[in-house]
Amino acid sequence: MIEELIYLMPIITVLVGAIVLMFQSMYDRYEIKDFITVSSLFLIVALGFSIYHSGDLFTSKPFNDIFNNAIVFDTFANFFNIALLTGALLIILIGENYAKQQSYTKGEFYSILLFSVFGMMLLAHANELITAYIALEIASFAVYILIGFDTNNAKRVESVFKYLVLGSFIGAFFLLGTVLIYGATGTTNIAEVANFISVNSSDKLLLVYIGITMIMFTFLFKIATFPFQSWVVDVYRGSPILVTAFMASVFKIAIFSFFLRAILTDFITLEGYWESVLIVLTLVTLAIGSWLAITQNIIKKMLAGSSIVHTGYMMLGIIALGENIESAYSIMFYLIAYLLSALGAFGLVSHVIADTKVRVTYDDFKGLGQERPYLAALMTIFMFSLAGIPSTIGFIAKFYIFTEAINAGYWGMAIFAIFATAISIYYYFKLIAMMYFYPSFADKDVEQQSDVRISTFMIGLVALLIVWGGIGSAIGFFFPIPSIDAILSVVELSVQSLFLK
Amino acid sequence: MSETLILSFIIFLPAVVAFILMLTTTKIEDVRNIAFVTTIITLILVMKIYLNFEPKGEMQFVTNIEWISKFGINYYIGIDGFSLTILMLIAILIPTSYLLLWEGRTKGYWLNMLLIQTGVTGTLLSLDIILFYFFWETMLLPIFLIIGIYGSGNKVFSTIKVTIYTMGGSLLMFVAIVYLGVAFFNEFGHWSFKYDDLTTLTTLGDTEKLYLFFAFFTAFMIKIPIFPFHTWITGTYSDAPTGAVFLLSSIMAKLGVYAVVRFMIPIFPDTFVGFSDYFVFIGVFGLIYFGIAALMQDDIKKMFAYSSASHLSLIAAGVFSLNSYGINGALYLIIAHAIATGGLFLLIGILHYQTGFKTIKDLGGIAKKAPIFTFMFAIMLFSNIGLPGTNGFVSELLIIFGIYEFNHTMGYISAVTVLVAASFMLWMFQRAILQERVGEPLPMKDLKLKEIVALTPWVILIFVMGIYPDPFIDKFEPTVTYYINNFLQTGALK
Numbered sequence: 001m002i003e004e005l006i007y008l009m010p011i012i013t014v015l016v017g018a019i020v021l022m023f024q025s026m027y028d029r030y031e032i033k034d035f036i037t038v039s040s041l042f043l044i045v046a047l048g049f050s051i052y053h054s055g056d057l058f059t060s061k062p063f064n065d066i067f068n069n070a071i072v073f074d075t076f077a078n079f080f081n082i083a084l085l086t087g088a089l090l091i092i093l094i095g096e097n098y099a100k101q102q103s104y105t106k107g108e109f110y111s112i113l114l115f116s117v118f119g120m121m122l123l124a125h126a127n128e129l130i131t132a133y134i135a136l137e138i139a140s141f142a143v144y145i146l147i148g149f150d151t152n153n154a155k156r157v158e159s160v161f162k163y164l165v166l167g168s169f170i171g172a173f174f175l176l177g178t179v180l181i182y183g184a185t186g187t188t189n190i191a192e193v194a195n196f197i198s199v200n201s202s203d204k205l206l207l208v209y210i211g212i213t214m215i216m217f218t219f220l221f222k223i224a225t226f227p228f229q230s231w232v233v234d235v236y237r238g239s240p241i242l243v244t245a246f247m248a249s250v251f252k253i254a255i256f257s258f259f260l261r262a263i264l265t266d267f268i269t270l271e272g273y274w275e276s277v278l279i280v281l282t283l284v285t286l287a288i289g290s291w292l293a294i295t296q297n298i299i300k301k302m303l304a305g306s307s308i309v310h311t312g313y314m315m316l317g318i319i320a321l322g323e324n325i326e327s328a329y330s331i332m333f334y335l336i337a338y339l340l341s342a343l344g345a346f347g348l349v350s351h352v353i354a355d356t357k358v359r360v361t362y363d364d365f366k367g368l369g370q371e372r373p374y375l376a377a378l379m380t381i382f383m384f385s386l387a388g389i390p391s392t393i394g395f396i397a398k399f400y401i402f403t404e405a406i407n408a409g410y411w412g413m414a415i416f417a418i419f420a421t422a423i424s425i426y427y428y429f430k431l432i433a434m435m436y437f438y439p440s441f442a443d444k445d446v447e448q449q450s451d452v453r454i455s456t457f458m459i460g461l462v463a464l465l466i467v468w469g470g471i472g473s474a475i476g477f478f479f480p481i482p483s484i485d486a487i488l489s490v491v492e493l494s495v496q497s498l499f500l501k
Numbered sequence: 502m503s504e505t506l507i508l509s510f511i512i513f514l515p516a517v518v519a520f521i522l523m524l525t526t527t528k529i530e531d532v533r534n535i536a537f538v539t540t541i542i543t544l545i546l547v548m549k550i551y552l553n554f555e556p557k558g559e560m561q562f563v564t565n566i567e568w569i570s571k572f573g574i575n576y577y578i579g580i581d582g583f584s585l586t587i588l589m590l591i592a593i594l595i596p597t598s599y600l601l602l603w604e605g606r607t608k609g610y611w612l613n614m615l616l617i618q619t620g621v622t623g624t625l626l627s628l629d630i631i632l633f634y635f636f637w638e639t640m641l642l643p644i645f646l647i648i649g650i651y652g653s654g655n656k657v658f659s660t661i662k663v664t665i666y667t668m669g670g671s672l673l674m675f676v677a678i679v680y681l682g683v684a685f686f687n688e689f690g691h692w693s694f695k696y697d698d699l700t701t702l703t704t705l706g707d708t709e710k711l712y713l714f715f716a717f718f719t720a721f722m723i724k725i726p727i728f729p730f731h732t733w734i735t736g737t738y739s740d741a742p743t744g745a746v747f748l749l750s751s752i753m754a755k756l757g758v759y760a761v762v763r764f765m766i767p768i769f770p771d772t773f774v775g776f777s778d779y780f781v782f783i784g785v786f787g788l789i790y791f792g793i794a795a796l797m798q799d800d801i802k803k804m805f806a807y808s809s810a811s812h813l814s815l816i817a818a819g820v821f822s823l824n825s826y827g828i829n830g831a832l833y834l835i836i837a838h839a840i841a842t843g844g845l846f847l848l849i850g851i852l853h854y855q856t857g858f859k860t861i862k863d864l865g866g867i868a869k870k871a872p873i874f875t876f877m878f879a880i881m882l883f884s885n886i887g888l889p890g891t892n893g894f895v896s897e898l899l900i901i902f903g904i905y906e907f908n909h910t911m912g913y914i915s916a917v918t919v920l921v922a923a924s925f926m927l928w929m930f931q932r933a934i935l936q937e938r939v940g941e942p943l944p945m946k947d948l949k950l951k952e953i954v955a956l957t958p959w960v961i962l963i964f965v966m967g968i969y970p971d972p973f974i975d976k977f978e979p980t981v982t983y984y985i986n987n988f989l990q991t992g993a994l995k
Contacts, residue, residue: 369650389642390635396569399631402676403572407683411676418676422669429645429664437649437657488571 004062007073009049010081011121017042018114025107032099032106036092039110043089043117050081057493059500061127069189072127075497079332079490080124080257087250087339088117090458094347095242097455098354102240104151113246116142120254124261129178129188129215132258133171136218139254140167143247147239159238162231170221170228177214180207194266212267216274222255223311226284233292236304241353244300245346248307249339256314256335263321264328264498278319279413286312286420293427297361299349302427303342306386309420310338313398316405316417323408329491330400336487337397337469341385344462348379351455365431367440375456376435381463383428385470388421393469396484505564508578508626511546511588515539516619519612529608533599536611540596540618547592554585556979560628568632572682573692577629582980583832584625586973587759590836591621591752593958594843600955601847602744605854610651613643614744621752630678630764631694637720637760638671640753644745651742659736666733670723677716681768684709700767700988707772714772717765724757725813728787738806739859743850746802750809751843755835758816762828762984770988777821781907784818785915787811792921796928799860801849804929805842808885811922812838818915819900823989827903828981829974834896836973837884837966840959841893844881848874851952856943861929865938871947875934877956882930884963886923892966 021039024030059074061067092110099105119138126132144167148160182188184207185196197208221228236244289312293305314334320327352368352375353360369376385394398421405414469484518539522532554561560579568576580588595618602614620640627633641664649660681699686692688704705713723730738746766773791811798804812834819831851874852867853859868875880891887893897919905912948956966973 384642390638395635395638399572399675399679403679403683406676406679407686411680414676414679415673418672422665422672425665425668426661429661432645433649433657433661436646437660485570488569 007060007062010046013042013046014114014118018111018118021111025111035107035110036096039114040089040092043085047085050078053078057497059497070128070131071125076494077124079494081121083253084117084120084250090343091242091246093458094455095350097453098350101354104149109149112142112145123254124257126258133174146243150240153238155238159235163235166231170218173214174218177211180211184208190262190266219259223252224308225311225315226281226288229308232308233301233304237301241346241350245343249342253335275322282312282315283416286417290420290423303345313401313417316413317401320405320408327404328495330404332491333400334397337393340462340466341382341394344382348459362434365434366438369436371440378459378463380432381466383432385466387425387428391470393466395470507546508562511543512619512623514543515615519615523612532608532611536615537599544592544596547588551589556976574631574694575629577695578626579628582977586977587625590839597955598747598847600951613647616643617748624756628696629694630696634678641667647745648741652740654740656740659740663733663737667723670720673716674720677713696764710769710772714769721757721761725754726810727817728790731810734806734810735803739800739802747843747846750846751839754813755839761820767988770991777823780821781818781911784814785911787814789918796925799862801859805845809842815900819903822903822907824903824906826899830896830899830903832977837892837896840962841881841885844959848878855945861933864933865936866942867934867945870945873948880960882926886926890967891963895967895970
């Protein structure tokens with residue numbers, strides 16, 4: 001009983017936190033920093049509960065009489081919980097400076113953010129399609145609201161509507177797919193669907209095939225692969241940059257948490273059915289993402305385009321899943337690496353925007369290397385990590401995903417993805433070039449900003465994690481520190497827990 | 502210090518010092534002095550290794566520690582005669598080049614110079630191919646920054662171009678590395694990226710090997726550069742600051758050749774032998790092509806860029822000639838050319854800094870105003886041309902022997918073409934340095950004592966290596982023999 005309750009604690013903590021924040025925001029006397037403190041405290045407590053189990057291999061269905069197989073607690077979900085909570089915590093803390101400077105951030109912002117995290121965690125635990133749909137919608141609706149928060153941004157209405165309408169539309173596909181699968185199998189529990197698939201011959205599976213395709217649409221839309229990528233740039237552009245960071249990193253992890261589970265337990269047997277389609281989609285995703293990223297002049301849009309490219313790399317891992325299950329590790333590792341790199345990059349941009357209110361385009365970054373050398377150095381690390389340059393975690397993640405893809409025999413795709421990487425060097429290094437190679441504008445507001453604050457420390461911490469992940473135990477050879485092998489083994493445990501009976 | 506740690510210490514000392522200096526804001530003079538002392542310490546350690554090194558074919562001073570155990574990636578470093586020679590070269594050239602770059606640099610310049618030293622040394626000593634790739638890519642980053650920040654002219658374009666060019670090549674190699682690793686895993690059931698493990702691969706088919714060979718070779722051809730992957734050099738060499746040009750031409754380009762020998766010969770011996778005909782031809786062609794291109798240049802930095810490419814093509818031809826003469830000669834020319842070209846680029850840097858010109862038509866009358874400068878310049882030039890008595894002569898002679906033994910016609914052609922180099926070098930020397938300038942004389946001061954001290958060891962090396970090459974060749978000759986016996990002959994049999 002107590003044991004089961006502890007499994008539930010992280011998700012309950014976040015929910016309670018969201019509700020507390022909602023009530024707290026009714027009072028005028030609280031300032032932004034109080035909301036930041038409260039929300040991070042709840043997230044830290046939840047994170048503590050999650051980390052408590054991180055080393056174990058377990059799977060459990062607590063309070064099964066109540067939930068009736070709808071949610072499952074295993075190492076896999078726990079891994080994603082840790083990632084989601086860390087991501088959300090980092091966003092809140094990195095955004096401290098930004099939130100203080102903007103007029104529109106109020107207490108509700110944090111409440112809604114926590115509701116969204118709650119939905120995402122529930123998604124990671126979902127063992128059943130309807131639950132997954134509800135969790136997905138909780139998370140999505142919270143994000144729809146967050147997107148529209150920036151009252152100063154003229155683009156916000158467009159962003160909200162674009163995402164809301166398309167998102168709801170694609171959500172309907174998920175429901176339709178669920179209905180079809182239910183019609184064929186009589187169940188929505190993904191483990192039972194897997195049983196049905198394994199005992200029946202393929203002529204009885206037509207409805208399941210169609211249903212799964214519908215559900216895959218939702219997946220592809222949410223992670224923004226071709227042909228569902230068109231919303232990304234506009235939505236990212238119109239939302240507050242913290243929310244953009246949240247969507248690009250944390251939300252994507254949440255989406256993967258459920259769909260990876262579904263693919264690994266269910267759909268994997270049907271891999272051959274959509275393999276060729278996925279290959280084409282991945283190639284086009286990489287190409288379109290690269291093109292979008294190159295042509296942008298606004299850093300946020302460039303990062304949006306680059307997030308599409310990174311999705312493409314992860315799709316490479318998804319395709320390789322058909323050949324060997326181990327490429328799931330590589331996807332999960334990539335998610336962690338991308339979470340850190342993207343959070344760092346978006347967070348740093350938000351920090352700089354908050355201070356000067358102009359740094360939006362490439363040109364606005366001119367001269368940052370002279371004015372604020374430490375921030376520029378950190379940004380350089382994030383760009384290196386996104387580009388996959390050795391000595392950052394981004395390189396290890398790319399190495400991992402390419403190894404799995406080539407091991408599965410997709411070396412042609414690996415070469416294509418490598419070309420996308422070569423192109424990506426252009427748009428990442430362009431920012432570094434702007435920061436270091438040009439003098440700053442003379443007419444710029446040169447008032448000295450204090451960089452000694454929680455935002456910058458958190459950004460520095462992320463950079464440190466990125467370098468640690470990239471070098472790992474190469475330093476451990478002089479000083480005893482844990483290497484990235486630790487992350488890899490946690491990831492392996494997580495995937496194994498899916499197959500525990 | 503224990504034997505196993507000494508190499509790691511040599512690799513990481515400059516980077517660690519650079520990070521400490523970056524965080525503790527100190528005066529530029531302090532940064533420079535500490536950087537200089539660091540390189541001197543490195544030099545002393547390398548000297549120690551050089552003296553303790555036993556001339557034999559196998560790896561020595563090996564360190565092998567697990568890094569990413571899941572993929573069998575190790576921190577695996579060691580040294581043999583081949584890398585020892587280049588390590589010695591790096592250790593001598595870098596501190597002395599500091600003396601020539603002494604004035605007018607900023608903190609970031611020195612930090613980047615230190616980071617580059619870590620990058621090149623790491624690339625040189627790593628025996629695990631992922632570790633090699635790690636350093637190979639990282640050493641480009643400080644170069645990227647140093648050219649972009651301290652360069653001149655169209656620097657941003659040049660920087661982005663050279664970065665994308667070299668990284669594009671490296672990424673292709675990266676796929677090939679991963680492919681090799683996967684092939685190894687499928688054959689032996691465990692992961693390993695050690696170069697000596699990868700040589701034991703037997704499952705690769707001929708076509709596969711061909712693709713992999715070219716993926717590797719593209720990366721190295723770009724770095725060296727070999728025709729037709731040379732288009733980045735002129736812009737980069739002419740816009741980059743002196744220190745970066747020096748490092749690019751005398752050290753990094755050589756690492757490309759080094760990597761061919763270290764990784765490609767052992768892993769693909771048969772493909773290497775099979776394609777040697779073409780590559781000797783491309784090498785000799787490059788020798789002629791870049792020679793003629795150099796002849797056309799007015800910008801001295803661009804001229805040296807082409808001349809450097811021309812010599813590197815000769816080195817590549819020597820490596821591909823598959824015999825002891827050619828490979829020993831190539832190694833010897835790596836050293837000789839690094840000293841001569843490095844010296845020339847640094848002297849041109851001084852000339853450019855003082856007069857403001859680097860084009861032949863604007864220069865002149867230097868000899869009268871700066872006789873010691875002219876003297877040093879002439880020695881470097883003669884070594885570069887390969888005048889008898891200098892080390893350039895010994896090495897070019899050996900390579901031409903090697904190419905002759907490989908193919909008589911190629912040998913004749915290369916022997917004749919070496920003259921082209923002499924012609925453009927001497928012509929430039931005459932016009933830019935010796936001849937009186939039209940118009941008012943340039944504000945040129947002669948070399949300072951510090952700079953003379955810095956260049957003296959180079960001059961001594963040029964002559965000692967030219968007159969009595971045995972002690973130097975003895976250090977790496979066993980390694981070359983080992984390579985020929987173990988890899989090239991098995992390759993030729995297939």
